[in-house]
Amino acid sequence: MENNGLFITFEGPDGSGKTTQIRKLAAELEARGIPFLLTREPGGTQISDKIRALILNPENLRMGEKTEIxxxxxxxxxxxxxxIRPALAEGKIVLCDRFVDASVAYQGYGLNQPVDKIRAISRFATGGLTPDRTYLIDVPPETGRQRMRHRTGPEAGVTRDAGDLDRIEQRALAYHARVREGFFALCKENQQRILLVDGQTSPDxxxxxxxxxxLHLLKGKERRQTER
Structure with missing residues (x-):
């Protein structure tokens, strides 16, 4: 299936603000009348959402690390x-909240599992699909934890206790520090694809x-299509 669209992913530690940013970009595309798909991982389909519920449920404390991967x-x-592939084939912009980089960072670096095996499993799962651009929004684990406990939206102003965090969010700060280092390593390895953004500045x-x-990427895509 030919890829005629743009595949954009958003990554970052929990509480980095990536979900806010992906929604802002979706609103920008909608205002410009550009066809797009806004989705997330784990999830995005009926089957995937059921798997998401299993992964993130705090009650599933006995889940093995390999099972999680x-x-x-x-x-x-x-x-x-x-x-994702059907949307790209239609020429849409796909905006995805997390993708393979998250597995490498969270299960590889965070859980100290073999990164090469996680990459191999991910290549098999995706058929080798790679984002055109990844926006990595970075914040320290302590900042992320504080933000998660004071989320905006329907629960604005309500302090969340540990029981309100999902199974991954509840893990120790040392785990989340390893995840962050994993993202830094990925950024260093993929400088042409990953753009690191300081998430401690204002959302705007x-x-x-x-x-x-x-917009620079989009102009490049439109120019290539014109030259065909």
Whole structure:
């Protein structure tokens, strides 16, 4: 299936603000009348959402680390086949909240599992699909934890206790510090694809950086299509 669209992913530690930023970019595309798909991982399809519920449920404390890795891959495989590749083939912009980089950072670095095996499993699950651009929004684990406990939206102003955090969010700060280091390593390895953005600045400042870069990518895509 030919890829005629743009595949954009958003990554970052929990509480980095990536979900806010992906929604801002979706609103920008909608205002411009550009066809797009806004989706997330784990999830994005009926099957994938059921797997998401298993992975994130705080009650599933006995879940093995290998099981966690394989469940993420299974969710991603269904997501790519059912939603992402068809949207790209239609020429849409796909905005995805997390993708393979998250598995490498969270299960590889965070859980100290073999990164090469996680990458191999992910390649099999996705057929080798790679984002055109990844926006990595960074914050320290302590900042992320504080933000998660004071989320905006329907629960604005309500302090969340540990029981309100999902199974991954509840892990120790040392785990989340390893995840962050994993993202830094990925950024260093993929400098042409990953744009690192300081998530401790204001949301508007973060979005200006993302918007400027994205519009540059979009112009390049339109230019290539014109030259065909």
């Amino acid at each position: 394989l469940l993420y891959a299974a969710s991603r495989s269904q997501h790519v086949e059912e939603k 400042t973060v979005f200006r950086i993302i918007r400027t870069d994205f």
